[in-house]
Amino acid sequence: DTGVSQDPRHKITKRGQNVTFRCDPISEHNRLYWYRQTLGQGPEFLTYFQNEAQLEKSRLLSDRFSAERPKGSFSTLEIQRTEQGDSAMYLCASSFVSTGELFFGEGSRLTVL
Amino acid sequence: EDQVTQSPEALRLQEGESSSLNCSYTVSGLRGLFWYRQDPGKGPEFLFTLYSAGEEKEKERLKATLTKKESFLHITAPKPEDSATYLCAVSNAGNMLTFGGGTRLMVKP
Numbered sequence: 001d002t003g004v005s006q007d008p009r010h011k012i013t014k015r016g017q018n019v020t021f022r023c024d025p026i027s028e029h030n031r032l033y034w035y036r037q038t039l040g041q042g043p044e045f046l047t048y049f050q051n052e053a054q055l056e057k058s059r060l061l062s063d064r065f066s067a068e069r070p071k072g073s074f075s076t077l078e079i080q081r082t083e084q085g086d087s088a089m090y091l092c093a094s095s096f097v098s099t100g101e102l103f104f105g106e107g108s109r110l111t112v113l
Numbered sequence: 114e115d116q117v118t119q120s121p122e123a124l125r126l127q128e129g130e131s132s133s134l135n136c137s138y139t140v141s142g143l144r145g146l147f148w149y150r151q152d153p154g155k156g157p158e159f160l161f162t163l164y165s166a167g168e169e170k171e172k173e174r175l176k177a178t179l180t181k182k183e184s185f186l187h188i189t190a191p192k193p194e195d196s197a198t199y200l201c202a203v204s205n206a207g208n209m210l211t212f213g214g215g216t217r218l219m220v221k222p
Contacts, residue, residue: 004156031208042117042200042212043157056209091156100145100204104156 002026004105006092012111013082021077021108025094032075033102034067035091043091049075050097082112115140117213119201125219126191134186134216136201144208146184148177149200151215157200191220 005024013019025032031050035043046065047057052072060066064082069075079086089109093102118137126132138146145164149157161170163179170177174195176187186199198217202210 033209035212040214042119042202042214043210045209045211048209056207093156095208097208099162100147100208100210101159101162102147102157102210103159104149107154107156109154 004092004094004103006090006105006108008108009106010109010111012113014113015084016081018078018080019082019110020079021090021092021110023075023077023092023105024073025075025092026103028096029094029103030072030097031095032069033093033095034075034077035093035104036061037089037091037107038087046077079110082110084112086110087112115203115205115211117201117203117211119199119213119216121216122214123217123219125221126188128192128220128222129190131187131189131191133188134199134201134218136184136186136213137182138184138201138203138213139182140203140205140211142206144204144206146179147202147204147210148175148184148186149202151198151200160199188218191218193220193222196220 033048034046049069089107148160198215202212
């Protein structure tokens with residue numbers, strides 16, 4: 001399967017711990033996006049990369065959130081000092097620059113106790 | 114700021130009962146309007162892109178239409194397997210998608 005893959009699918013952590021999610025995009029795509037989705041809501045944009053450049057990060061929810069995409073391949077989203085309000089599904093998507101058709105992964109569900 | 118509003122929030126249909134989902138939007142410089150399907154616990158799955166008013170796209174029992182202010186997703190003779198959340202999104206010049214809250218569709222046999 002050559003779709004977008006995310007790891008881990010589920011993460012349970014205690015408040016105050018750091019967590020990191022990984023996303024492997026479709027290899028031909030040069031854009032990679034991170035979204036957050038809470039129960040009953042649509043996905044909320046966080047940040048995106050074009051190749052290895054992070055072109056928009058003002059929507060990251062706080063300075064506890066950071067994302068990287070070394071060498072323009074996979075990406076990681078890190079949340080430091082997690083809070084219960086961070087509990088959500090974190091979705092990764094990829095696309096070609098020329099289209100807005102995003103292809104999403106299955107998501108990483110975070111539960112902060 | 115780009116905004117997308119979907120209605121109704123939830124819709125229950127009997128199998129075979131056709132209906133429509135609404136997506137109202139405001140965006141500076143619409144590049145495209147997108148419909149996605151999302152099953153519980155899964156990521157959204159791409160359905161359609163519409164680029165200009167008057168455009169229509171069809172896929173099986175689904176038909177999407179676009180005007181200058183809203184889009185409709187028409188579901189003809191739905192089946193239980195059509196049960197899902199349907200998400201609408203708009204993209205601006207930066208090709209970033211802004212999503213609506215979704216319509217949760219349940220089709221009963």
